[in-house]
Amino acid sequence: MKKIKLIFSFALLAVTISCTIPEGVSNDDVALSGVSSSNYSKIFDISTNNSGLVKITPTGEGVSSYTVSYGHGTGAGASATVMPGASTTHIYPEGNYMVAITSYDLSGVATTTTYPLSIIYSAPTNVVGVQNFAGTILTLTATGTNANGFTVNWGDGSAVETMTGTLGGTFTVPTHNYVPGIYTLTIKALSGGAAYTVVTYPITVFSPFELPITYELPLQNYNVGGTFGGVDVIQVANPFPGGINNSATVRKYTKTVGAASWSGTWTPLSSPNGVALNTSNGNKIKVMVYSTEVGKMLNVELEQGSGGVSNKVLKVASTVANQWEELTFDFGTFGIPAGTTFNQLVFRYNDVVDGTGEVIYIDNVKQVF
Known part of the structure; x- marks a missing residue:
C-alpha cells in the first residue's frame, strides 16, 4: 500500500513541473536549440x-x-x-x-x-527668393521644396551669407544695404548633400527718391508711387528743348478725358529726411512746366508731415503757353516749424474740373531758399 502512494506522489510532481513550462516550449535543451x-x-x-x-x-x-x-x-x-x-x-x-x-x-x-x-539627397525644386526693398536696404526670404538651407551672393562683392531656417520652411538672412546700382542676386538652395539648385535675379537698386527730381538719372525710380483719379504719366524725351530747359528727359502728365478733378500723382520720398522745409534746405519748391494754356493751375502738395504738421497745398497758375517756364511754390508762407519733414509729394493739375485731355510737361523739381 505504501509503495502505491509513493508512485502517485511522483506522478503528481511530474504534472506540476510540466505545468510551469509555457505551452509549445520544450524543457529539453536539445529540442530548444533547434x-x-x-x-x-x-x-x-x-x-x-x-x-x-x-x-x-x-x-x-x-x-x-x-x-x-x-x-x-x-x-x-x-x-x-x-x-x-x-x-x-x-x-x-x-x-x-x-x-x-x-x-x-x-x-x-x-x-x-x-x-x-x-x-542620396535630391536637388531642391520650386526655389523662390522674395525681395523687399526699403530704399537701398534689401530684406530677403527664400523657400524651396526639399531645401535644407540657402546661401546668398549679393552680387556686389560682399561676402556670401548663409540663410537660416528649417527644412520645409522659410529661410531668412540679415538685411543687406546696397549702393545704388545694377546687380545679379544669386541664391543657392542646398539639399544637405551634393545636389543644389541655383536661381538668379537681376536687381536694380535705385537711389533714394529725393529732391531735386531731374527725370534724368538711370538709377532713380521716377515711377515709384502712382497716380489716382485717371491721370497718366510717363517719362519722355523733351519734345520742346530750348529756352530755360534743354533737359533730355521730362515727365509727360496727361489729364485724360473724364479724369476726376481731384486726380493726380503721388510719390513717396525715400530719402532719410524727406523734403525738409527748414533753413538748411529752403522753403520753396521750384518746378519747370510746359503747358499749352495760360491760367490753369498746377498743385504741389507736401503730405505726411512730421510732428503732426498737416498736409500743405499750394497752387500756381501757368503764365505762358507753349514754352518752358519755372513756377515757384513758397511754402514759407505757412510758417512750418523748422526741421519739419514731409514723406510724400503730390502733383495735381487744374483740380477744379474733370479732365479734357490736357497735357503738360514737368521737369527739374527742386527745393531752394
Whole structure:
C-alpha cells in the first residue's frame, strides 16, 4: 500500500513541473536549440524630402528580438533594439552605409546580416527668393521644396551669407544695404548633400527718391508711387528743348478725358529726411512746366508731415503757353516749424474740373531758399 502512494506522489510532481513550462516550449535543451529564426529580410523606408530619415523594419520568422546597428552614429545612438513587428528610425547624412541587423531566435541564438543603404539627397525644386526693398536696404526670404538651407551672393562683392531656417520652411538672412546700382542676386538652395539648385535675379537698386527730381538719372525710380483719379504719366524725351530747359528727359502728365478733378500723382520720398522745409534746405519748391494754356493751375502738395504738421497745398497758375517756364511754390508762407519733414509729394493739375485731355510737361523739381 505504501509503495502505491509513493508512485502517485511522483506522478503528481511530474504534472506540476510540466505545468510551469509555457505551452509549445520544450524543457529539453536539445529540442530548444533547434528552434531558429529564418527568412531574414529588411525594409528600408527612405524619406524623399532630404530629411535623411530612414525607417527600418526588420522581419523574420521565429525571432524574439532584433538589434539594428545603423552603420552611423556613436554610442547609444548607433543602434536600437527592435521587437518583432516594430520599427526604428534614424537620420542619415548623404552617403553609403552598411546596416547590420542581428536577429535573436527563441533560444537566444544570434544571426547577423548586413544590408547596404545608399542615401542620396535630391536637388531642391520650386526655389523662390522674395525681395523687399526699403530704399537701398534689401530684406530677403527664400523657400524651396526639399531645401535644407540657402546661401546668398549679393552680387556686389560682399561676402556670401548663409540663410537660416528649417527644412520645409522659410529661410531668412540679415538685411543687406546696397549702393545704388545694377546687380545679379544669386541664391543657392542646398539639399544637405551634393545636389543644389541655383536661381538668379537681376536687381536694380535705385537711389533714394529725393529732391531735386531731374527725370534724368538711370538709377532713380521716377515711377515709384502712382497716380489716382485717371491721370497718366510717363517719362519722355523733351519734345520742346530750348529756352530755360534743354533737359533730355521730362515727365509727360496727361489729364485724360473724364479724369476726376481731384486726380493726380503721388510719390513717396525715400530719402532719410524727406523734403525738409527748414533753413538748411529752403522753403520753396521750384518746378519747370510746359503747358499749352495760360491760367490753369498746377498743385504741389507736401503730405505726411512730421510732428503732426498737416498736409500743405499750394497752387500756381501757368503764365505762358507753349514754352518752358519755372513756377515757384513758397511754402514759407505757412510758417512750418523748422526741421519739419514731409514723406510724400503730390502733383495735381487744374483740380477744379474733370479732365479734357490736357497735357503738360514737368521737369527739374527742386527745393531752394
